[in-house]
Amino acid sequence: MSIAIVTGGASGIGRAIATSLVARGDTVVVTDIDTEGAGRVADKLNTLGTGQAASARLDVTDADAVNDLYKGVKGDHGRLDLVFNNAGIAIGGLAEELTLDHWNRAIDINLKGVVHGVHAAYPIMLEQGGGHIVNTASLAGLVPMPIGIPYTATKHAVVGLSLGLRAEAAGxxxxxxxxxxxxxxTPLLHNVNPGLPETALSGDATGDIAKAAPGLYTTQKLARDIMRGIARNQALIVAPAYGRAAWRGVRLNPGLAVRAAQIAVDRVRGGKN
Ligand SMILES: NC(=O)c1ccc[n+]([C@@H]2O[C@H](COP(=O)([O-])OP(=O)(O)OC[C@H]3O[C@@H](n4cnc5c(N)ncnc54)[C@H](O)[C@@H]3O)[C@@H](O)[C@H]2O)c1
Structure with missing residues (x-):
C-alpha cells in the first residue's frame, strides 16, 4: 500500500490516476487548484471500500505551498511513495497570435508546477531511500506539435527534466x-487558453483535434497504462499506440515529422480563412 500525491487530481487524467491508486488499496491525497472538485473526487473514492483518499487545495505555481503539502503528507504518513506532478493547462494558437501571457502561464503551470513538485518530493525520497516521481508531460513533449508552441516547449522541458533526473536518481x-x-x-481539450487572450484555438479544440488525430484516448485506459508503466519502472510511458508510432517517426525522420505537422497547420489556417 503506497502513500501518493496527485496534482490536478480533480479532473481528467489526475482523477483517473487517483481512482486507480485507491482501487488497488493506496492512500491518495488528491490536490487541485479546484478545491471543491478535489473534495468531490476524494469523497467518491472513499466509497470504493479499498484504499483511502483525502483532498487539499494546491496551486502548483506556489512553490512554498507545494513544499508544505508534500512535507505534510510525509509527516502525517511517515513516508511518501508516489508523486504525480500532473496539473496542467492547454495553450493553443498560431505563434503570431500568442502573447507573453500565454507563454508565461504555460511555463508557470506546465513547467514550474512540475519543477516545484520535483523540488519538494526528491529530497523526501532521497532521505527515505526510495519513491517514484511520475511527471505528466505529453506526446507534445516528444514530437514537433505546432499551434500551441508554449505547450510543446513546456512539455519537452518536462520530458528533459524527468529523464535527466531519472539518470541522477537511479543510483x-x-x-x-x-x-x-x-x-x-478530458475537459482540458474543451478549455484551451483558460483566462487568456483568444486565439484561433481558444475554447473547445476537439473539432480541430478530430482533423489531426485518429481519436481521443480514455482516461481509464491511460491510467491503466500508467499503472503498468510504473510497475515496470518505464522511463517514458507513451500512449496510445498511434502516439508511440508518431514518436518513432520523429526519431527516424525529424524533417518528415515537421512536414507532417505542417498539414495540421494548413488545416487550422484553412479553417480560419
Ligand atoms: N487531455 C489531453 O489530451 C492531454 C494530453 C497530453 C497530456 N495532457 C496533460 O495531462 C495533464 C492533466 O490534464 P487533463 O487532460 O487531465 O486536464 P483536466 O483539465 O481534466 O485536468 C487538469 C487539472 O489541473 C488543474 N489545474 C490547473 N491549473 C492548476 C494549478 N495552477 N494548480 C493546481 N491544479 C491546477 C485543473 O483544475 C484540473 O482539475 C496536464 O498536464 C496535461 O497537459 C493532457
Missing part, C-alpha cells in the same frame, strides 16, 4: 517516469 533508489499521452478525452 539513489528513487525512480522517475514521464507520461506522454496523445489526445485524451
Amino acid at each position: 539513489r533508489g528513487v525512480k522517475v517516469s514521464v507520461v506522454c499521452p496523445s489526445f485524451v478525452d
Whole structure:
C-alpha cells in the first residue's frame, strides 16, 4: 500500500490516476487548484471500500505551498511513495497570435508546477531511500506539435527534466517516469487558453483535434497504462499506440515529422480563412 500525491487530481487524467491508486488499496491525497472538485473526487473514492483518499487545495505555481503539502503528507504518513506532478493547462494558437501571457502561464503551470513538485518530493525520497516521481508531460513533449508552441516547449522541458533526473536518481533508489499521452478525452481539450487572450484555438479544440488525430484516448485506459508503466519502472510511458508510432517517426525522420505537422497547420489556417 503506497502513500501518493496527485496534482490536478480533480479532473481528467489526475482523477483517473487517483481512482486507480485507491482501487488497488493506496492512500491518495488528491490536490487541485479546484478545491471543491478535489473534495468531490476524494469523497467518491472513499466509497470504493479499498484504499483511502483525502483532498487539499494546491496551486502548483506556489512553490512554498507545494513544499508544505508534500512535507505534510510525509509527516502525517511517515513516508511518501508516489508523486504525480500532473496539473496542467492547454495553450493553443498560431505563434503570431500568442502573447507573453500565454507563454508565461504555460511555463508557470506546465513547467514550474512540475519543477516545484520535483523540488519538494526528491529530497523526501532521497532521505527515505526510495519513491517514484511520475511527471505528466505529453506526446507534445516528444514530437514537433505546432499551434500551441508554449505547450510543446513546456512539455519537452518536462520530458528533459524527468529523464535527466531519472539518470541522477537511479543510483539513489528513487525512480522517475514521464507520461506522454496523445489526445485524451478530458475537459482540458474543451478549455484551451483558460483566462487568456483568444486565439484561433481558444475554447473547445476537439473539432480541430478530430482533423489531426485518429481519436481521443480514455482516461481509464491511460491510467491503466500508467499503472503498468510504473510497475515496470518505464522511463517514458507513451500512449496510445498511434502516439508511440508518431514518436518513432520523429526519431527516424525529424524533417518528415515537421512536414507532417505542417498539414495540421494548413488545416487550422484553412479553417480560419
Ligand atoms: N487531455 C489531453 O489530451 C492531454 C494530453 C497530453 C497530456 N495532457 C496533460 O495531462 C495533464 C492533466 O490534464 P487533463 O487532460 O487531465 O486536464 P483536466 O483539465 O481534466 O485536468 C487538469 C487539472 O489541473 C488543474 N489545474 C490547473 N491549473 C492548476 C494549478 N495552477 N494548480 C493546481 N491544479 C491546477 C485543473 O483544475 C484540473 O482539475 C496536464 O498536464 C496535461 O497537459 C493532457
